[in-house]
Amino acid sequence: MKKTFVILAMLLAFISVEAQQRPSVEEMHARKWEFIAEKMQFNTQDAEKIQPLFIEYESAVWKIMEQNKDAYRKFNQDKRSNAKPDYAQINDRFVNSEMQKAQLMKNYYNKLKKHLTAEQIFNYFETERSFRKELIRDWQGKGRRQPQR
Numbered sequence: 001m002k003k004t005f006v007i008l009a010m011l012l013a014f015i016s017v018e019a020q021q022r023p024s025v026e027e028m029h030a031r032k033w034e035f036i037a038e039k040m041q042f043n044t045q046d047a048e049k050i051q052p053l054f055i056e057y058e059s060a061v062w063k064i065m066e067q068n069k070d071a072y073r074k075f076n077q078d079k080r081s082n083a084k085p086d087y088a089q090i091n092d093r094f095v096n097s098e099m100q101k102a103q104l105m106k107n108y109y110n111k112l113k114k115h116l117t118a119e120q121i122f123n124y125f126e127t128e129r130s131f132r133k134e135l136i137r138d139w140q141g142k143g144r145r146q147p148q149r
Contacts, residue, residue: 029058032131039127040120049115050124057108064100068093 023031033054037047071093078085112121 025059025062029055032058032128035131035134036124036127039130040124046115050112053108053111053115057104060104061101064097064104068097 033051036054037051040046042050071090075085075090077083109121112124116124
């Protein structure tokens with residue numbers, strides 16, 4: 001649980017620092033969709049069926065994160081100012097958010113099953129994880145100094 005909070009705190013810190021440099025939510029969704037569609041080699045018909053489901057899911061997850069942003073920001077401010085954060089509240093928010101995202105994922109999966117085979121869905125989720133990994137690699141690369149020649 002502590003590890004999850006550390007990761008969450010790092011993510012929120014990254015979001016606040018990079019807010020001015022990062023693409024909009026819509027741009028990020030478009031970038032992610034382009035990555036998925038290319039890797040999955042969707043034909044036009046498949047893309048037209050899956051993309052609205054993708055946008056619906058991504059938007060709903062983003063909305064959950066946005067709803068909690070202020071609470072996580074306050075939590076981080078309290079920790080930095082040596083004030084005692086309300087751990088019970090932040091724990092409840094975290095668990096409730098995870099449950100909401102899990103329900104969204106289940107609904108998303110059930111909708112995908114109507115259009116894709118089990119193998120395609122597996123590969124689809126693998127591709128989503130690959131996108132996340134690439135984003136993390138890109139983010140880590142920005143923070144490092146380039147070797148001088």
